[in-house]
Amino acid sequence: MELILEGIKKAFWLLVTFDPEVLGITWLSLRVSGLATFFSLFIGITLGTAVALTRFPGRRFVVSVINTGMGVPPVVVGLFVTIFLWRNGPLGFLELLYTPTAIILAQAVIATPIVAGISLASIQKIPEALRLQILALGATRIQMVWLLVKEARLPLLAAVMAGFGGVISEVGASIMVGGNIKGYSRVLTTATVMETGRGNFDVAIALSVILLLFTFIINAIFTSIQQRERPR
């Protein structure tokens, strides 16, 4: 218990004294997970909407795959991304392994099914009649899809939060593809694992507190946007 208090105190000090290393790690975490979430939104919403609005053979299978993807362990993603990015692997020529870009990539792969799954569910919940009405009013197909996405924006914000929360707290893939390199690809979670291994529990707790703090702030912002307009 004393240790936790020490850790919180330490977190406070690291923040108010603008400790350059901790600030760098925090900023990298936010940047990497933010970008990863951004990419996953792009693909996930497209994919989720497409599956929600079309009927094709094997659709149920695709939905099951997406839903399974929502729970895929990050280390599994990390392992596969590592193998792909190896120098002698299929994407080795990109020279991305052990870079922050590799973490973005792995995290985007982790977050995409989460975003896709929630988008799928929320678009599907919009009554069929609305679609017909929009089309009947003369909208093009693209306009119709856009209106539906707008209609589902509140649950889609939940997708953003779930995706971001999933990747910023993820450690397995980040350490495998990023390598936890000091001042370069070290993020809050991988630094926490390392400091725990070094027995610096106060620093580890401080980093956890900082992680929780920033995740909370970001979620609070999204939540306030989401709750501003209550669905009927």
Place this chain on the structure above:
Amino acid sequence: MIKKILRSSFLAVFLFAAVCSAPAFAATAQKNLILATTTSTQDTGLLDTLIPIFEKKTGYFVKTIAVGSGQAMAMGSKGEADVLLVHSPAAEKKFMEEGNGLNRKLVMHNDFIIVGPPNDPAGIKGMKSAADALKQIASKGALFVSRGDNSGTHAKEKDIWKKAGINPEGQKFYQQTGLGMGQTLNVAAEKNGYTLTDRGTYLSLRKALGLDILVEGDKSLLNIYHVIEVNPAKFPKVNAAGAKAFSGFMVSKPTQDIIAKFGVDKYGSPLFFPDAGKPEFD
């Protein structure tokens, strides 16, 4: 259609991520040097001291991947690392025989110790032979926590069990963490177990642990670190020049002097003893 969307969007993210963020985190190709090493060199903080000096001197950007010696050599034998700093001599020799490495050089040593709870339930304190100590731990059924991760420390531990004539695998007193040295020490401390550790990691964690040194000084407990360049003839993509530079740096006089002094101010005794240029221990 779905397949098409999937494929094109994944391609898009790959390219987009590569194009957008690569320049932002600029680090040019041949300047990167992947150093695969053991957790002990990172957990003690030695590399945090040495790497910036090397980078400043040579302009290389070192990507230190701290894993067990076993995994470090596995990376080397796939050409996925440029240079290794490892401490598992038997495995290193095999690595060299398979033609994966070049210029294996002695860098430094410290020693392994057997640590355990201060009340010492198996009564091994002060024993002179590590093998006898493990025998006694086994016969008393006291908990022994093993790395279990093919690291250099794990390899050493298996050696000693062999010498003791015991196969601990699967026995009740024997637990494997599969974690690095620091975390394994934490597990041993938490569970009041014994473990084999390198002295450096133990000293750097000692204040948080509450484990005592019970057996030390046995000749079989030497912990020897070598630097190995990954063979560019076998793996054309490795950064051979960088590996050579790093290897040379590790055995150079100024670096060896830093190693000799590392940890003295903090722990009262050095964590590693420099050995460059000395004859091999075995």
